[in-house]
Every structure is written in structure tokens, then in C-alpha cells.
Amino acid sequence: MSAAIADAGCQVIDLSGDLRLEDPATYEKWYKRKSAPVSLIKNAVYGLPEWNRELIKKAKIISNPGCYPTATLLGLAPLVQKGLIDEDSIIVDAKSGTSGAGRSPSAITHYSEMNENFKIYQINTHKHVPEIEQILHRWNKDISTITFQPHLVPMVRGIMATIYVKAIKQTNEKELRELYQTAYQNECFVRIRPEGQFPATKEVYGSNYCDIGITYDERTGRITVVSVIDNVVKGASGQAIQNFNIMNGFEEGTGLNIVPMYP
């Protein structure tokens, strides 16, 4: 499908997930179906604007990131790219609203089953695991696997990724915050929280923002990063629009300058 459209000379922004994994074998293992042709995958640029903007500008085919990978990768990038963490220590405990499960009614998202309930699902088997690992590995060759467990929250919109990593040497909250502020200083859709503050999902509700809080625990030597997005905006169509703007030389926030809806 995407191939035909691209062949016809149109720009393609693919939200399906089919063009995200470079290795067909990995795709087939996690997605349990046949991979797209390698020739097509090779031409697809991973559409995470904050870390791939130059390639997106020249791309014909964008593979739009998954919702969980968007929150997770934006939360991990500065630490991973600078090599500040134990490569074997990454754990992502992710929580999503039900809209991530799509529009088709199902037992798992039936109101009477889901309200006043909190669930874990697809333990060790979520399709976004290899997508996250592939990008982390691209950024830091020492990283090969992560632990990632997704949960379902009784709400419609929003993702929080609580990310746990081991620092390779002692650090502190101030140093870490400065690292993140510097990394994202020119980004209009990533906001780093001030000292002692951590984002809640509603603070990005309906917007294209990714809000990030970060802290360090001296007792354990562990860093905790909290990254939130609205899964149906920055985690899906909003990011697609952002990519579209970049591909076409438009101002990056065109159509996306929406204040989060609160309360």
C-alpha cells in the first residue's frame, strides 16, 4: 500500500508499524505476520523529529513511531546518547489510556470491565519492544535488550512511561536536568520539568507535547525518568503532522499549537 503510494510520487507517512523494524525476522517474530519488503523498509525514515529531523526533511516515506516508543525514546535519549547508564539496566514500566487499543469494542476495553480497574497486558511480548531496542541500539551499540511492561489505565487518553536505569557513575538531579534542558532546548514539543516536579498525563491532554521529569536516588544509584504524552497526538497523528510539516518546509508546529485541555 505504502509502496504503491510512494511509487506514485506521493509523500507517505505510515502509521501502521510495518516499516519500523529493519530486520524482517525480528518483525515476523514480534508481529506474527509477514514483513513488508526490505526495499521499502530501507527507504522509510523513522519519524521521531527531535532526533531524526535532517533525515525527515529529505524523506519520501516516513515510518511514524509507535506511541510507547515515542514517550520512551524521548525520555531515554540524552542518557543513552551520552553513555551515562548501565546498558543492561533499562526497565520501562508504561501505562496507557484505552484509546491506544483502538476503536473496536473488545472484552478488555468494555466499560464494565475497565472502569475501576487497572490491568497489565502483553507481558514481555509487546510489539513496541523491538522498536525501542532498535533505536536505542542505533544510539548506543552496547544496548541490546530492555524490559518493557505495558499497563492499561481506566482513562481514555495519555501515556506515562516510568523509566528506571542505573547510572554508571554518581550524579544528581541538577546535573541530569541540565543535560535534558540542553538536549531539548530548541524543541518546541518537549518540556523539561523544574526541580522536584514530575508531569501527569493530563498536563499534555490533547496536545503534541512530551513532558519529562527526571531524578536520581543516591541510595540506589538509580535514575528515574517520567515521560508523558497524549498517545493519540504526539503518540500518533500529531507526530505525523509534525513530520509532514518538516517534510514540506512548513513551520514545525503548524496545526499543532494547541494548549493541553485542562481540567
Place this chain on the structure above:
Amino acid sequence: MSAAIADAGCQVIDLSGDLRLEDPATYEKWYKRKSAPVSLIKNAVYGLPEWNRELIKKAKIISNPGCYPTATLLGLAPLVQKGLIDEDSIIVDAKSGTSGAGRSPSAITHYSEMNENFKIYQINTHKHVPEIEQILHRWNKDISTITFQPHLVPMVRGIMATIYVKAIKQTNEKELRELYQTAYQNECFVRIRPEGQFPATKEVYGSNYCDIGITYDERTGRITVVSVIDNVVKGASGQAIQNFNIMNGFEEGTGLNIVPMYP
């Protein structure tokens, strides 16, 4: 089905609704399917214990009331039986949690559609309308029709029926409360609220209670009755157990003496 079981000499408590309406034509108009045999319907006793206990004691087949009729009829009975209201003035604005819609997933009860949402449905056409009218008419021949509109609340359990009627002569809250307290003084599952208090659905959560508040507005001459139940207990299986206890001479609250879960 119920017929075969009853023929075999077993007690039947039918929760299907198929034995509730005396008139097959009325059933077919509102239910849009063929009625059960009249011979079977004739033998079924309407299982609203507070107002039909003597017949239930001797019954072989019980037609268990619908959830909305239970809340509505318990809320209206004292006024209707005493002929205190304009027979043409009854309006029931009913609100239900989603468990009333059953276990099958559907677009209307899909979590992403239902949370942070409030809906009205089956306007002027809900199957419980003729059931309520039939019993009201049995109690007071002047009553033939009511207005009843059901709504869906973003919660799982609970029904509130807000009932509006015109008093035929001036009254006051005290007089009305005494009427209700007298009518239900020997009932273990109906509780009348004191002056100025009205029940919320959570106050009967998980229990077999029907809680009722009542007031009068001098400005308009209108009485408002607020009646709440847990639709899956007093509005369904709890009432079935209550009927079973009565049919078999057991203490009426056996298996039902459960305190509402709060919070």
C-alpha cells in the same frame, strides 16, 4: 424454557423479561419479537416483594422485575396507591451504569466512547416502559401512560430514577416522608431518607437496598422522588434471591445482608 422447567415441578425465577407483560400485543410492540404463550405468562407472578409478597409465597413461576421498573415502582408506589398525584403527570428521568447493558462489548459501552461521556438512549422506546405502566395501572386504574427516558452514566453499577409528579393537592415534605416511612416500615431493603437528604447511587453499591428521598416544591406543586438501587443486585439477581427466599419460607434477607461497599 421456563415452561419446561416449571412443568418439571421446579421453581422458576425468570430474569428474561419475557413473562412480565400480560398482553402479548404489547410485548410484541415493545420487544419486537414473539411473545411467550399466554398460559405461561398467566401463571407468572411479578416478583416485586415489597408489593407482591403474598402472591410470591405461593408462586411456582416468578417474573423478576426489570432494573428500571424496580427503582421506579418502589419510588412511586405510595403516591400512586393513595391516589395523591395527577395520573397524567408522571415523568421518570432514569440514569444507569453500564453494567445494565450486559457483558457483550459494543460501541456504546466501549471504554473510549463512554468515559468522560453522558448519553441518553432508547428515547420513548425502552422496553421497561410498558412494564412500569402495567403495574402502575394495576395500582391505580386512572394511570395509563408515563414518560420515561433512560441515560447512561460513566460508571459500572447503580441506577438513579429521578421521578417528577404533580400533586393533586398541596402537601409538604414532612407529610410525604411519613407516607413513605409508613408504607415501607416493615421492609428490610427499602430505606427512606430523613429531611433534606437524598441518596446517591454509591450509597447502595453492591447491596440489595433501594434508598428513597422525597420532596415537594410549593412554587410548582410538584413532588420529586429520588430512588436508587444497585442494578445488578436489587435490580436483578439480588431481588431474585429475595424472591427465592420468600418462595421457600427462608428469612427474606438470607444471602443478602451485605453492607454497601463504600467508598
Place this chain on the structure above:
Amino acid sequence: MSAAIADAGCQVIDLSGDLRLEDPATYEKWYKRKSAPVSLIKNAVYGLPEWNRELIKKAKIISNPGCYPTATLLGLAPLVQKGLIDEDSIIVDAKSGTSGAGRSPSAITHYSEMNENFKIYQINTHKHVPEIEQILHRWNKDISTITFQPHLVPMVRGIMATIYVKAIKQTNEKELRELYQTAYQNECFVRIRPEGQFPATKEVYGSNYCDIGITYDERTGRITVVSVIDNVVKGASGQAIQNFNIMNGFEEGTGLNIVPMYP
């Protein structure tokens, strides 16, 4: 406060409710506090744009309508202004999300009390009753009182007013819909639903729309109108912006052309 600002030559759009009631005695009865000066109230124009646009254009002081009155009055206007209903028959069963209760934490809006709960409150005593009655009376001198009961829904945003009235002569859904479509044909923020469709609150979530459905029941001669708004937009600040635009000759939808957020 508003007086001082207005005296200083500034436009005032007052959201407090203090300038809504013409009669100080009525204000003091329902609000339980001293009225604003009559001289100030007299100069305040009731800011319901759909039915008061010409006065708003020339106004210096706008009294912005309450949330419940906005939904109710837009739902009743065509019937009341044409004199099609029994003047003594108006019942409004209103439901609101918790944001209507404001930002201050309280027992009634404590999460553990409100979730999985549905409440009725301020029975026969809500301050919006005289506001609604005053405007209805302005439109139709035969109307003096209504019955209005507000409820609290376990959701944050949205109001549904389910309105019950008696038609003075037989009518039908088609005729009623045409009446409403004609009445609101030039309004950008009122949408009338097609046959057999009724709005849910989420269909106007975050927007300045008021969506209306209407039907007639031949059995009872009663009309049911369903009117929904987002209480913090069309029911508050959104309508204030709409008034501001009208007062200043701006395009009426400036800053308000927001699609409802769904899901």
C-alpha cells in the same frame, strides 16, 4: 467591582452571576446574599448571543449566562417563543460534570466519593432556577415557574439538560426539528441533530457548541429536548469570548473554532 471597571470605560463581561437577576429580592432569596446595585444590573445585558445579539453589540456590561441556563434556554427557546407548550409543564432534569463545582476541593467532589457514583444536589434550590425563569418569562409572559433538578456525573466536563414539556397540540418530530433548524439556521454554535439522533456530552467536549436533539411522544403528548454543552466553554468562558467578539465587531467565532476533542 464590575461597576468600577465599567465606570472606567472598560467593557465588562461578568461571569459571577451577580448581574443576572433583575429583581434584587429574587437575587437575595436564591443567592442568600445582598444584591448588586439596581443601577448596575439595569445596564447589564444578558449575554446569550443566539437570542440577544443586537443588545450585546451595543452593551458595555455583559452578564454572562450560567452553564445550566445556557443549555436549558437554547433547548427551550423555539418552543417557548412560539407558544407551543403548556406554560406550566416545564421540567428540566440537568446533569453536569464536576468541573461545574469549581477548583476548590470538597467532600462532594473528592475522587473517592465521586467516582462510580451519581448524585443529585441542591434540589429545588439551585441559583440557576430564577435565571432560567426570568428569561423564559421575558420570552413568554405566561411562564412563571419551572421544575429544575441538577445532578453530578462522574466526569469532569459536560452538561446535558433533558427537558420535558407538554405540547399544547399534537405535533411530530419532523415538524419540531424544522422549527429548531429554522430558529438556529444562522447560528454557528448551535447544531440540531437529524431524525432519531440525540447528542452525548462528549460530542461537544472542549468546544463552544450546543447540540440539540428533539422528539415527540404521541402516547403522552410530551416533547423531550436534549441539549448538551461543554460547561467550561459554551457554559462559561467560551460564551464570554463569543460575547467579546460580538461587542467588538469581530467575527463571532474568533478563538472559538475548536473541534470537539474525541475520543
Place this chain on the structure above:
Amino acid sequence: MSAAIADAGCQVIDLSGDLRLEDPATYEKWYKRKSAPVSLIKNAVYGLPEWNRELIKKAKIISNPGCYPTATLLGLAPLVQKGLIDEDSIIVDAKSGTSGAGRSPSAITHYSEMNENFKIYQINTHKHVPEIEQILHRWNKDISTITFQPHLVPMVRGIMATIYVKAIKQTNEKELRELYQTAYQNECFVRIRPEGQFPATKEVYGSNYCDIGITYDERTGRITVVSVIDNVVKGASGQAIQNFNIMNGFEEGTGLNIVPMYP
């Protein structure tokens, strides 16, 4: 208070948390207030029945466990006591309904702030951290610190602790499940899930159960344990009743044999 009651010869089950930490300095660091007298703390038995039953039988004063420690410790006990995990690898990502925050209204649990929202709070500073660490250390001297982050879910009741640990040698799900089934085979309030199944919080709603699921990821060598309780039953008063029953030689489930409410 507890001291006076105990001195008077009465049994005390203390839910306050004041008698949980052995070391006054640790108490004062995490609770930010003065510790109870050491003499009193020394006499208090930690009331986690599954792992302390013999001492509870003879106790005069019980220190009832916190809600998060109950879910976490029951989830970790078999692994920790058998020394199967890297002592430095324990991460607990905990999620709770709002009833854990108590009955007092506050901005954080205001309905309009909390619904459709997911929050993290008290990062690295929750009072239950030293309580969990103290018991883990009692079970396994090599364990001194854990990482624990609590979150607030838009629901009233329920806790899920998602627990991440590194296995010291390769294992598999079957082996782990058998370990847990053996450990809890005589426990009436702990239920181990069969292969591939993990509990949701609603599956213990209103009951005294702790339900546990467990799995192993070969790719990472990490074990994930999922432990759920109803925080106001097994996490508070239900466990207190269980302790009371044990102290007095009553059948342990007396008053607690309640089926979870579903849906």
C-alpha cells in the same frame, strides 16, 4: 495511645505506621516526625500473617503493614527468602487507587484534577520504602535498598505492584510458578495465577485476596511479578481483622470470606 491501650491489657492492632520501623532514626528521616518509644516498638509484631503467623498468635500489639508493603512483600517473599535474585536489582513500580490518600479532600484527589489523569507522586521518598526494605533485609541480609515509585490511578480502590528483579541464574515461568504455589499452598488469601495469566486490580475488589502472577524473560534474565490487592481490605482493615482472628484463635477468614465484587 497504643501504649496506653496495651498497658491496660487490651490487644492492639495499630494501623498508623508508627510502630513499623525498628530504628527511630529511620522513622524520623522518612516520616519527618518523632518516633514512638523504642520500648513500644520492640513489643509490636509486624502483622503480615502469611510470613509471621506464629508471632502474631502470641502478640499483644500488632503493627499492621502498609498497603504497598503488603502487595510488595507477598510478591517478593518466595524469591527473596530463597535467595534467587540479585539483591541489588529490586524495582517496584506501584499503582494505587485514590482511597489510599484518605478521606480528606485535597487538590491532588479533587475529581476534576484526577479523572482522566495518571500521576506519579512522592518519588524516592514514600514512607513505605524503609518498611519494605526492613522486612526484605530480615528475610535476606544481602538486601539493603530498593527502588520504589508510587503512582495514582483514576480509580478508587486497588493496588498493583509491578515488581522487577534480576534472576541470579536462568529459570523459567513454570519453575517460578511452582515456587510460589508451594510457598502459598496453605494460604487462604493468596492466589497464584496459572500460566500466562496476570491479575487485574478489580479481580480482588472488596476482598482480602492478594493475587499474584509471575513470569521470566529469557532475553533479559529478568523476572516480573505482578501483585494486586484491595488497598482498603488486605491493605488495611481486612488484614487487621485477619490478624485479630489469628491473635484470638478464630478461624483466620472469619468475617473476610467475601467474594470480590465484579464487575
